Amino acid sequence: MPHPKTWLKVCPQGLYCEPGGFFIDPTRAVDRAVITHAHSDHARPGHRAVLASAGTLALMRARLGEGPAGLTQQALGWGERLRMGEVTLWLEPAGHVLGSAQVAMEYRGSRAVVSGDYKRTPDPTCDPFVPIPCDVFVTEATFALPVFRHPPPDHEIARLLASRALFPERTHVVGCYALGKCQRLIALLRGAGWHEPIYLHGALAALCAVYEQQGVALGELRAATAAAKDQLKGAIVLAPPGAITDRWARRLAEPVVALASGWMRVRQRARSRGVELPLVISDHADWDELNATVDEVGAPEVWVTHGREEALIHCITQRGVRGRALRLVGYSDEDDEGLSEEAAA
Numbered sequence: 001m002p003h004p005k006t007w008l009k010v011c012p013q014g015l016y017c018e019p020g021g022f023f024i025d026p027t028r029a030v031d032r033a034v035i036t037h038a039h040s041d042h043a044r045p046g047h048r049a050v051l052a053s054a055g056t057l058a059l060m061r062a063r064l065g066e067g068p069a070g071l072t073q074q075a076l077g078w079g080e081r082l083r084m085g086e087v088t089l090w091l092e093p094a095g096h097v098l099g100s101a102q103v104a105m106e107y108r109g110s111r112a113v114v115s116g117d118y119k120r121t122p123d124p125t126c127d128p129f130v131p132i133p134c135d136v137f138v139t140e141a142t143f144a145l146p147v148f149r150h151p152p153p154d155h156e157i158a159r160l161l162a163s164r165a166l167f168p169e170r171t172h173v174v175g176c177y178a179l180g181k182c183q184r185l186i187a188l189l190r191g192a193g194w195h196e197p198i199y200l201h202g203a204l205a206a207l208c209a210v211y212e213q214q215g216v217a218l219g220e221l222r223a224a225t226a227a228a229k230d231q232l233k234g235a236i237v238l239a240p241p242g243a244i245t246d247r248w249a250r251r252l253a254e255p256v257v258a259l260a261s262g263w264m265r266v267r268q269r270a271r272s273r274g275v276e277l278p279l280v281i282s283d284h285a286d287w288d289e290l291n292a293t294v295d296e297v298g299a300p301e302v303w304v305t306h307g308r309e310e311a312l313i314h315c316i317t318q319r320g321v322r323g324r325a326l327r328l329v330g331y332s333d334e335d336d337e338g339l340s341e342e343a344a345a
């Protein structure tokens, strides 16, 4: 049985499956790309042929436009097997955002799984993570430090609604990344009984529409820019993180500034951004979820793509799992958790 390191290689463009002839989430334009999910650091424009879940392809078309989202696009259903070169490939949900997938590959009896970004906490806007037993598990490590333990999201939503009850005249503006976090917040609010219209910054509307087209109901959404200041009293407004404290927010009525991100665990990050109500809601696995997932897939070897690899590798090595830091460049562990300025775009 060939070890996955002989057929799944780290190249300047990213991970390359040699006997299959394709890259996974390449950071430069390539001929054949398999894309785990539509976040901008994983789904770059300009590939010739793109294979992904239907949800990811729809989000890529909305973000990048037809053409840049792949000259040819092929959708693969969950668990559907496809032969590519000498490799059998399939996708299973990663539970990160709508359409997010793990890529499973089998070559001559040897199996590798690339998780992409993932989480294990249930999310009403995407299919739940499916553990796949494998020989090599390729994992992210965005929050791979013991300090990162995400509280239950319902708990954070309850804190937001409690603040709204305490300050019923003030606008609650919540900074959130446009793809995934925004729609998850809306769904969590609906689940917690918030049935008022939710107001959106213009940058968030298009991807909400894709979610609705893909069957994720979000309730009544309105454009924040079209609303009078009086209408926004007591309203919940969602906006990109870059907008919550800038000039755009002046239209809001005495805003309570919140930000939803796994990084809100770090108080200094909240304070430095002028965030009054930090909400620790993350679309990435926390320390416990990363470790539990490594144990569950039972791989004797784990490769870490991006994030804080040292702590995770140290910890799994003590349990007899071989760890390897891939040091792939071009992935950001801050963008999709809403902290870079780029996230406002």
Ligand SMILES: [Zn+2]
Pocket: 037, 039, 096, 117, 336
């Ligand atoms: Zn992501």
Ligand SMILES: [Zn+2]
Pocket: 039, 041, 042, 117, 140, 331, 332, 333, 336
């Ligand atoms: Zn990522």
